[in-house]
Amino acid sequence: MRKLSGGLLCLFLWTSSSAQTTHSKIYDGREYVIIPALISGTPFFKDTENSENNSLLFDKVLYTGIPLLYDIRYDQLVTTREGELTNMIVVKELVDFFTIGKDTVVYLKESATGLSDGFYLQVFNSPDYKSVARYRKGVKDPRTVNEKRYYFETVEYFMKTPGADLFVPLRNNRNLLSINKQYKKGLKKLLQTQGNREDFQGNIALALDYLNQMTRH
DSSP states (O other): OOOOOSSSOOOOOOOOHHHHHHOGGGGOSOBOOOOOOOEESOSBGGGGTTOSSEEEEETTEEEEEEOOEEETTTTEEEEEOTTSOOEEEEOGGGEEEEEETTEEEEEEOHHHHSSOSEEEEEEEEOSSOEEEEEEEEEEEOOSSTTSOEEEEEEEEEEEEOTTOSSOEEEOSHHHHHTSOGGGHHHHHHHHHHHOOTTOHHHHHHHHHHHHHHHHTO
16 A cells, blocks of 8 residues: 655556547646645545546547546545646536546435435446445544644445435445335345345445346346
8 A cells, every 4th residue: 555655646647649639628627736634644545545546428429548536524535637747626516427446436416316426435336226436534633742734534325226316325224225125035034144244335336236136126
């Protein structure tokens, strides 16, 4: 895992020549500046792990092989203008989705989902069942006089089922078992045998994949 070492981030943008010359809107956002502060950790999703060679669908144009950082404290997507050290905030309203490593993050609007406008990690996606996660970071004061202020992270999960117009919160495995009473017994057995108490996100994907397959037969 690659950590930040203070000051501005140093990233380089690699994308196709046609995208660079024809679709420059990706750089039209405000400059992103990190103000040096004595805070332990970073404000970024997975602390900048897999920050290079990602993809972005922006204003209907797909960019591939580019560096991206997702600031989950301020819900901002960051990239770098080619050949410069300037970090730019990507205009989120024009983003359909972006990838960081194996993770896909989508931009959702409240009017269509019931969730606050912003970026959400895609946990599971099918025509009938969908689940997303909202990551956030904040700053807490040190617990002892010898420690720095530090970033802390929280995550909330949401789900949309067949026939539902909006997403609803998912808080625990009990919520998963109550999704479809017809398949509750089979779902409970699945979570007991293949689920992981320490991986609620994985359990969500496992449960929704099971329900998606069962309800399509």
